[in-house]
Amino acid sequence: MCRHIAYVGEPVRLADLLLTPEHSLLRQSWAPRDMRCGGTVNADGFGIGWYTGSSPEPALLRRAVPMWTDTALPRLAAEITSGAVLAAVRSATVGMPVVETASAPFAREGWLFSHNGVVRGWPAAVADLASTLPVAALLTLEAPTDAALLWALLWHRLSAGDKPADAMASLVVEVEAAAPGSRLNLLLTDGRQIVGTSWTHSLWVGERGSSVVIASEPYDDDPAWREVPDRHLVVATRSTVDITQIGAQ
Numbered sequence: 065m066c067r068h069i070a071y072v073g074e075p076v077r078l079a080d081l082l083l084t085p086e087h088s089l090l091r092q093s094w095a096p097r098d099m100r101c102g103g104t105v106n107a108d109g110f111g112i113g114w115y116t117g118s119s120p121e122p123a124l125l126r127r128a129v130p131m132w133t134d135t136a137l138p139r140l141a142a143e144i145t146s147g148a149v150l151a152a153v154r155s156a157t158v159g160m161p162v163v164e165t166a167s168a169p170f171a172r173e174g175w176l177f178s179h180n181g182v183v184r185g186w187p188a189a190v191a192d193l194a195s196t197l198p199v200a201a202l203l204t205l206e207a208p209t210d211a212a213l214l215w216a217l218l219w220h221r222l223s224a225g226d227k228p229a230d231a232m233a234s235l236v237v238e239v240e241a242a243a244p245g246s247r248l249n250l251l252l253t254d255g256r257q258i259v260g261t262s263w264t265h266s267l268w269v270g271e272r273g274s275s276v277v278i279a280s281e282p283y284d285d286d287p288a289w290r291e292v293p294d295r296h297l298v299v300a301t302r303s304t305v306d307i308t309q310i311g312a313q
Contacts, residue, residue: 067092067106068152068168068178069283070251070258073275073302078114078141082151085283093131093153097281098266106153109167110134113176114146115255120174122148122255126167148255150176157182157210166207170215174254177218180280181247181265183210189243193217214239214250228252228259229299233310236263251278258300261310262292269298269305276300 069089071081082089087097093106111126127134131153152168160166168178183190187210194202194213197220205212214235221231236248240263248263260267260278270277270289278300282289292298292307299306 066152066154066168066178066180067096067280068150068180068249068251069277069279070150070176070178070253070260071275071277072148072253072256072258072300073272073277075145075147076149076275078112078144078146078149078151079138081149081277081283082112083138083141086285087281087283089151089153089279089283090131092281092283100265106131106155108156108162109154109164110152111154111167111169111178112141112149112151113169113171114144114150115148116146120255122150122171122174122176124169124171124176126164126169128162128164128167148253150178150251150253150258152178152180157186160186160209161207163207166209166212168211169251170206170212172215172219175219175222176251176253177215178251179211179214180249180251181263183214183239183248184243184245186210186243187213190239193238193242196220214248218250218252228254228257229297232259232261233297236261236310249280256301258298260292260298260300262294262296262298263310264294267292267298269300269307271305274302276302276305 107130110131
């Protein structure tokens with residue numbers, strides 16, 4: 065079902081966030097704690113998006129290989145520091161391609177997006193939703209996957225002026241109505257705030273001083289981690305964390 069993590073706060077080395085903690089995203093790629101019957105490993109690619117501060121556009125690294133096989137990553141991650149990061153490791157749904165462009169995060173105009181889960185009945189179940197998109201958006205999907213379509217649907221709402229929290233909440237409600245039983249844990253960031261949904265899968269929040277992390281699983285045993293209840297939305301900045309039930313915004 066994939067694993068993902070988003071961070072906003074004091075500048076941190078990518079290695080200290082993603083590789084070196086006891087239960088880091090790297091370890092979750094081969095030994096996740098809570099996949100909830102959604103696979104056993106996350107070996108179908110990985111991606112890291114980070115904001116440099118010199119541009120609103122994030123830098124992006126995506127690969128179609130297991131995170132642990134990239135021999136260049138440890139040195140790269142040790143050299144890069146950022147105050148805002150979104151990263152993911154992928155467990156591809158059967159029948160979906162294992163290609164670089166299918167790995168989260170997806171990026172566009174300053175935003176990063178990731179999906180942990182699965183759209184049930186793909187693709188027929190969401191054909192009507194897909195038909196609401198401009199044809200050009202469908203023709204330029206980065207990959208023929210549920211995550212890429214979710215990103216296109218979300219981006220359509222954001223570009224129309226919807227607030228990020230409203231766009232995320234309405235998207236999961238509409239996808240669930242079309243494809244019951246879907247797992248729709250989403251993460252979205254613009255480098256200043258993180259918006260996440262917990263929908264039939266695990267999501268946790270960790271606050272560390274003026275920094276906040278939202279992740280599929282805690283990367284250490286700090287008791288400050290708290291689980292986001294199912295079917296809830298979390299909106300976090302460096303100073304605030306708001307958790308509300310989806311449908312009650």
